Amino acid sequence: MLNPFRKHPELIVHGAHPLNAEPPLPKLRASYLTPQDLLYVRSHGDVPKLDGAAHRVGVDGRVARELSLSVADVQAMQSRTVRAVMQCAGIRRADLRAVRPVKGDPWAAGAIGCADWTGAPLGAVLEAAGAEAGEGLHVAFMCADTCQPSDGGAPYGVSLPMSKALHPDTLVAYAMNGEPLASEHGFPLRIVAPGWAGVRSPKWLSAITVQDRPSGAHQQAADYKLFPPDMRPDTEDLSRGITIEAMPLNCAVTAPAPGAGLKAGGVDVEGYAVASDRAVVRVDVSADGGRTWTQATLEDHGASRWGWTFWHGTLDLPPGEHEICARAWDAAGQTQPALPDDTWNFKGYLSAAWHRLRVTAA
C-alpha cells in the first residue's frame, strides 16, 4: 500500500529533487484547514516509497520492553485528533534575504498550514514500551529517508525533550484531515509536535529511541540553530546556536499580492496570524508602512490551542503607491519586530517581522 502525493498544480516549487514547495497565499487562505495537496512540502532527500502494510517502527533505548509496531498496531492504540499548525523554521526566509544573503530556499509566507492530525499520543507509545520518563531524557526519532549529502547524507533524525514528547498533544500521526498521510507528508507515520518548528515533526518515522541526550543526527545536532546576528558561515559556531523548538509570533497578508495594481478606495486585506501555544488577540493593519494602524477582524473558527487565526479588514487606499503592513499581538501583549533586519541570521530562520508589501492604487 502506497499513498502517492498529488501535488497541487499551483504549488510554488523551490526545488524538485528533493521536493520543496509551498502554496500561493490566496490558495492557502481559502480554507482554515489546509488540504494535503496544498500543504507546503519540505524534504531533505528523496521521498521513501514505503509500504504501509509492511512498515514497522521500532521503540528501544531506555525502555522496559523493545517494540516493533506496525501501522495497524499504532492505529489500534487510543486515537487522538489535534488541530495544529505545521510550519517550517525557514518560513518567510525570502524577507531576510532582502536584508543580507542567507542560506537555504527562499520560502515565502506559505511554508505553513493547519490541519487536524490524528494518531496515537507519543506518550501512549512510550508507555506501551515501559519507557523511562525522567527529566533530562530525550526521545530520538530516525526516519526512512536518506538526506542529501549537504544535509548529512544519512537518515533524517531529530529528538524531543521528554516533557514535549509526553505532552498529550504530541502524536505518532497517521492521518491529516481524516485522510491517510500522503507520501510527501510522511506516509505511513510521522511525528506531530504542535507549536514547534516542522523540523521536530519528522516524517516516515522508522525508529523511536529513549536516550539521555538529544539526537546526534545532522538535523538536530548541526542544523536548525538560531545563530546570533553577528555570525556568518565562516564563523559558524554550533555552541552559540539555539536549537529551534517553538515558533515565534508571526502573521502574513495573503491578499492583496505584492505589487498588485488595485482600484483606489476601500481595499479588502486578509491573512493569517499564528502564536505557538498562545492566542492571537489582535492584528493591526497599516496602509502607510506602520505610521498609522487599524484593527483587523479576527475570524472565529473555534478555540484551538495550536491553531492559527484568520483575519480580514479594509484599508482605504487613495491613488498612489502604498506600503501595506500587518502585525499580530498575542495573549502576553507581545508583538512582532518591525523590520526583517531585527531578526536576521545567516541561516534565515524564524523570520517574523511585520509582513510588508507594496501595492499601487489607481
Next chain:
Amino acid sequence: MLNPFRKHPELIVHGAHPLNAEPPLPKLRASYLTPQDLLYVRSHGDVPKLDGAAHRVGVDGRVARELSLSVADVQAMQSRTVRAVMQCAGIRRADLRAVRPVKGDPWAAGAIGCADWTGAPLGAVLEAAGAEAGEGLHVAFMCADTCQPSDGGAPYGVSLPMSKALHPDTLVAYAMNGEPLASEHGFPLRIVAPGWAGVRSPKWLSAITVQDRPSGAHQQAADYKLFPPDMRPDTEDLSRGITIEAMPLNCAVTAPAPGAGLKAGGVDVEGYAVASDRAVVRVDVSADGGRTWTQATLEDHGASRWGWTFWHGTLDLPPGEHEICARAWDAAGQTQPALPDDTWNFKGYLSAAWHRLRVTAA
C-alpha cells in the same frame, strides 16, 4: 499585629499619596531575589492598616460552603513556595512617554522584582470551599483598600479566569522571601498570579468570589486594557481594549546609567531579562544603537519557570557618544520590537521595546 513597610531610602518616588515608587536599577540588580524594602510599590489608595490576627478572607459565590478564613487558617493549609517575578503593567512607561504623551506615572525599568512567594495554592482554598471549577468561571477578589476617586473610589477588585486561578503556582500568599508581607506589599494576604501583570495579584485580600463573569470592579472592567495605537483618551472604547494578563518579553540595562560618562575601552554592561512563562535563551547587547550586536552571558540562578534572568557583558566603547541597546530572545525564538513607537498606546502599558540608553566615553 501590623507589619509596617520600611521604605528603602533610595526608592524613587513617583507619588507619595498613594505611594508609587521603584528602586534604582543598580540596587535592583544587586540580588537575584528582590528584598521587600526594594520591591516597587504600586498603590491605588492609602495602604490599609490591617490587623493580621483579626483579618479574615471570605470565600463565597459558586461554592458548596462559604468560608471565612483567618490568616492562621490559610497558613494551616498546604504551603507552597513559588519563585516568581512581580511586575507592573506600566513598567518602562517613561520610554513610551518619550514618543507621545501617555497617562499614568512614568515608571522606569524598576517596576519589577523577583521573590520567593509562600502561601496556600488558591486552588486548595477553592477546593476547601467546594467551589465549582468549570470553564467560563472566574475567581474575583475584593481588597481592603479604598482606591483614589480617579481609580474608581471603591475597594480594589480584579479577577482571574478559573484556569489561571487553579494553576498550582497561583497562591494566596502570606510571605515574601520567607518574611511576612510588609504592609505596602499586601499584609497580611495577597494573591500571587505568576507571569501575569501585578494588577492581577491583588494585595490586602479580603474576599474571594467564584462567579460566571470577570470582576466588575474598576481595575478589571475599566482599567489595565491594552488599547490599539490609534486610540486616544477622547476616543477610548473599552470594547476595543485587551485585558492585560501575561506580560511580554522584556529586558533592561541596569548599568551603566543613562547619560553616564565612562572611561573609554571595555565597559561592563549588566541587566535583567524576563519572559513570562518562557525561558530567556539569549540577550544581545549593542554599542551602536543596534547596528551590530554581541551576546551577553546569561547567569545561572537555577531553573525557575516564573523567574527572571540576570545577564552581563562587555562593550568596547571608543571615545565619543554611544547608544547602548539590549534585547532579549525567548525559547520560542521571539524577540522584542526595536522602538518604543512600536508598542505605544495612550495608557502606556506593556512597554517592551529594546532598552536603549546614551552614554559618553572619554
